[in-house]
Amino acid sequence: MTHPIRALEDQDEPALLRDQFRQLLRYRALLAVGVVVGLIGGGYLALSGAETYTATGVVLVRSATADPFATGASADKGINIGSERQTAVSDTVGELAARALAKDADPVDAGDLLAGLQVTNPPNTLTLRFSYTGDTPEQARSRAEALADAYLEHRRQRTEDSIENMAQGYRAQLKPLEEKRDLLEEQVGASGADDVSSARANLIVSISELSRKISELRALDATPGYLNQKPVAPKEPTGAGLPMLLGLGGVVGLALGLLLSWVRLVFDPSVRSTRELVRSIGAPLLGTLPRERGAPDGLLAIGRSGSRLAEEYRAVAFRLAYDPAFAESRRLLVTAPRGDNAAAAGAAANLAAAFAEMGRDVLLVEADLRTPSLARELGSAAHEARPP
Template sequence: MTSPAGFDDRYEDPDQLRDQVRRLLRYRATIVLGVLLGLLGGLLLVLLRAGHYTSTSEVLVRSRTDPFNTFGVSVDNQVSMSTERQIALSANVAARAAKAVGQRSRADALLTDLRVTNPKDTQVLRFEYSTGDPKRAARVTNAFAQAYLADRQDRSKAMVTRMTAGLDRQISALSKRVNAMKSDGSSAGTAGMQQQIGILQKRASDIRAYDTSGGDIVRRAEPAKRPSGPGPGWLIGLGLIGGLILGVVFAWLRSALEPRARSVGEVEGALHAPVLGILPEPGPDGALLEVGRADGSRVEAYRALAFRLRRGDGRTAAGTLMIVAPKGAQGAEAVAVNLAAALAECGDDVLLVDATAQPPGLSARLPLSDGDSAQADLPEGGVVVDAGTAGRFTLRTDSGRTTGDDRVAAPMTACAVADADPGRPALFLVPPLLEHADGLALARRVDGVLVVGGLHDVRRDDLKRVRELIGCSGGHVVGAALHNGTRPGVLRRVLGSDWVRRATGRHPSTAPSAPAGPVVAKPAAPAQDDTLSASR
């Protein structure tokens, strides 16, 4: 006995259906391309079948019987319609029809557009000819019907000639015998021969009286008033429907084979952690620090993220948080800086540790506070960042040790975690986790890890690897912050791929640093509503 479905189970299937529809609608361009291909195919069919007219003629094939035969013997009362159909499509009939329409050299070409059928259980042949001119279609159809009847009549006349020729030979032979017997003066048996000659003469006369016509035309072909087959409207409609189905299939294939995360649900499924915020993607020339120095939806999105972190998991309310991106640190830098400013705006004494070891570092790109009072009681290598109306927060740069172009370790970061004030929020910005392993040693020392990535850039496999690495190192993923940027096109994906960036020297590990100094922020797309929660 099965248990009744629960409240959530009753709505699970509709939710899955809506999710599938949303997945397909992410590939609107593919669906539109399929519809356009279907429309193009429909228009092509319209052009191919435009002015395509078909005329029909029907011929009743007559059986060859002898109505005057006193013995009831039929000369040929069995008609093979399949044989007659093959004869109607023969070269002799085509030559007669081509001659009738004045196109003797195109007999074979006329046969290509001719169709001869035999309705079931009838002795009717149906001639159908299709061409672009309705009058010509009717003319050629009637010419083929007449040619077939003329050919069958000639065959009937030839049969009559053969039969009467045989009878005439018999009559001639009997007449000679009778004459010879009369010359010899013998009349015995001549009466019987005379009677036989009369019978043969009557039979020959009856055969010559046969109706040798091949049949009757029961339906003459007339010029068609409209093209044959579906009209332009039907063809275009069928093309649109077929194109829509083709586009949906292509969109489903792309959705099934797409390696990148396209929705919040895919990110949460890969990380096993909630998405805490949908952030606008920072522009390439935008200001790094926006909270406290600008207004708009971008700033509100960072404030909403800080609110969720403070009201979310107790381990991150006033503890240490590591901010990391799977690949590429541009988005992680903006999140770390603006999140520190948003927490400072709430009244917290925030410490931001830059452990990315990417020169010139955050200190060269952020506005610093002037005056000796602002520099008092600072940790080694620390500076105070002026966040405008949001207040101030402390920035500490930890460059670690480097060997050549590769980063080796960040011992000062570990010390900073150990020396962090339990009541003071501390944010640690580390290099991309899948490009540098420094963050793994730090993940188990902090209270939580915030993963930053682009909604249309990050790969699901990369998120799974980040989750596994952090989990194996003893860390805890509290959530993700996603940049809701524009969907990348094919060219952008190719140019932004790792192997292209390595080949062109634009890989994050070798990319040149941004110039120091203030820059003008570009307007961004509005952030989404504050509907996500940390309990998701």
């Protein structure tokens, strides 16, 4: 018979998941151990960890511009905010901030100072958030402000150095032109030639252009940015409190307990469901024998009024009797004992009685030649199970 197997294999996925979850709940001790371990770990982290405080300052980054109030002027030209974020956590900024803090009686190494710094950039903005985590609220505030000021100072110096380098380049081009202009002026005064005057006029135009560029560079506003939000000393420590850590510990512990239960379930050789039984032996499931409480002693369940066990034996016999594979080619049915012989003897006797009730000719043979007891235990019950 194959239809019982198909019925088990065609279970829907939610039903299989529910079955597996119920099997995991059998190992309640492992689940409880996982939850307890998680709670202990969360409590330990909450009570043993030192309190830390975080202060945050917001810096608006801008580029140098000639006239910030002119129509269409923009202060974000040429700014790569990703590069600026990397600059904010560089060693140069850390050293500048460390020197400033040393003057305020807070000596700290640049590497240790940068270890507590976190710089982020909100999307679609030219702002940088300087967040510093310290041991005390005042330490977090002062170091966050020192790092933000050091970044602005470093950027201002970098901008002024760039302007000065460009101005020096223009002055280097201007000096030989001025010398050549003076020489042509002497020649014009001596000869008054038109070609000399034309060359002198061209030099004057070039000198005027270079002078204009130098003047524009000197007029640039080199302000690197603004500290829009100064860091404020936090009033409460940063991080999760005791309730949150206990909750997280309980969740992690429950996950650990489920993992341990799953491992225990995987390596458990016992059969836990009819589906696993059918899969392991490769045979159909004919029925499930219930356990009857308070049933009278005796081997035969057939003949008892209202017996669930008898009805299940009848159902098994009916399936066997009308199974084409068994009815046409198999006439011998063997029940082999595993451990106690009573279960196998009971199954054989009840199936034989059920076949007899159906009008089949049944021969019940006991193969235990050393201690035969089936005939004695059946006694007169075998005659009572015969059909009228």
